[in-house]
Amino acid sequence: MPGKLYLVGFGPGSQDHLTFRAKAAIEEAEVVIGYSTYIKLVKPLCQGKRVIYTGMTEELARARKAVDLATEGKKVALISSGDVGIYGMAGPTYEILKERGWKRGEGIEVEVVPGVTAASSCASVLGAPLMHDFCCISLSDLLTPWDVILQRLEAAAKADFVVVLYNPKSGRRTRQIQEAQRILLQHRKPSTPVGLVKSCRRDLEKIVLSDLEHMLDHEIGMLTTVLIGNTKTFTFDGLMVTPRGYQSKYELDSLDAKAVELMRQKVIEARPGRSLKTYGTLYGIGVGPGYSKYLTIQAKEAIERATHIFYPRGNSTDESMALNTIEPYMKKDAKVEELMFPMTKDKNVLEYYWNLNAKKVADVLSSGEDAAFITIGDSTWYSTYVYIVKTLRELLPAVPVETIPGISSFSAAAAMLNEAIGEGKQRVAVIPVNRDISNVRDALEVFDTIVLLKVGSKLNRLVALLEEMGLIDHAVFLSYIGTEDERVETDLRKFRNQTAGYMSLILVKKSRNFLVDDEEEEKWAKEPASSS
Secondary structure (H helix, E strand, O other): OOOOEEEEEEEOOOHHHHHHHHHHHHHOOOOEEHHHHHHOOOHHHHOOOEEEEEEEHHHHHHHHHHHHHHHHOOEEEEOOOOOOOOOOOOOHHHHHHHOOOOOOOOOOEEEOOOOOOOOHHHHHHHHHHHOOEEEEEEEEOOOOHHHHHHHHHHHHHOOOOEEEEEEOOOOOOOHHHHHHHHHHEEEEOOOEEEEEEOOOOOOOOEEEEEEEHHHOOOOOOOOOEEOOOOOOOEEEEEEEEOOOOOOOHHHHHHHOOOHHHHHHHHHHOOOOOOOOOOOEEEEEEEEEEHHHHHHHHHHHHHHHHOEEEEEEEEEOOOOOOOHHHHHHHOOOOEEEEEOOOOOOOOOHHHHHHHHHHHHHHHHOOOOOOOOEEEEEOOOOOOHHHHHHHHHHHHHHHOOOOOEEEEOHHHHHHHHHOOOOOOOOOOOEEEEEEEOOOOOHHHHHHHOOEEEEEEOOOHHHHHHHHHOOOOHHHHHEEEEEEOOEEEEEEEEEHHHOOOOOOEEEEEEEEOOOOOHHHHHHHHHHHHHHOOOO
């Protein structure tokens, strides 16, 4: 009866970073096969088992032996450090199986058990160097011609990938890492951060933070993984970090009035080609509070027409709720691009990015194609969309713009509660809360209904203020309306020591006691109907 072959990645070497499935697979096996160094790292799991180990360059021999024993009916674990499918034993084993005519579902059973690869484990001890596009390249020319490796290094350097170098150097191979450095220096600054990690998560772990110019001044060997940053990677407090986006908050301080003016001129230059009579149309679309059913028909039709979709992002890396809302209605080939709107008070920085984003939109419109700029809620309520429109109106007044309103978060909140935001002569205020909540007290004193937006990080302080002013029972908290994470809470005392997500608001209505009214409704629902 055929046996089973486990192809197991056991991670960087520490037992703490071995997955439960990898541990179970090794324990289930009757035979464990691997490179001698790797066998030592999992030795505690090999007690009472047959153990077969070979030298570094005998991968095919190990794979054949593992297949042979599994064919004889044994349960065999063929192990690799890191992930078995990344420069590991999964590939050679499947090559052997292909030679022997093996097919899935026939003969021996094969299970690939993934592990934490060196790129991930080394990144974890360096900080966060792999937050943008990266590639892994092995500098070993035993199986890959050096000319091919050079081409890959050149391509990665030109494309500004973060580069992870496996097998960078050995006693025999010393020039490859030097060539890699030379190529990367042609495309990146000498000060580009470089992390060198030897024996990651093992007893002899060594971590060095260097730069591209001085990386070769440090020890590099076969047990070293080299991580080379892209043009945006930076270091601080002994950590190596690559920003998720190229429009990063870490370089905002370098902007001045001259940079702003240069960007304004680039916007003005975005004019239609001679073959086009006019620009495409920009649709500013409010997509509602984040639930597709609140999207208007006009918004849906505009989204279906648009060939380009733009959506805003602040300094955070949160996924766009607006984009998720419209995804079912987008063209299959629509191009999607996020636009950075930094959260800063620096006027030069703000104007630079308003012009930069207007330039990106204008480039699309100048080709005659339509574009949509989507925002959560309504596009005219505290929306980044208005900065795009103001810039285009000022610099390219011929651009046709159509603003499509959407349901605001507080309108959706009131509808959910079956409440009116304003009645009769009641005065209503809509307040985006300041960081220090200094703009809230006056509104609470003067107005009858107060909508407090962007309350998330200030929630505990707002609760304290509402209690102080005797309005705590006249307030209701709502967040992520219409989504899976929706929350409605009438007892805000629960938030005394809490904060909440960004998409949160508080509705304060002095004529309504939310907590008492809810209790009254519950009491009346429990009482039997009168028989009068």
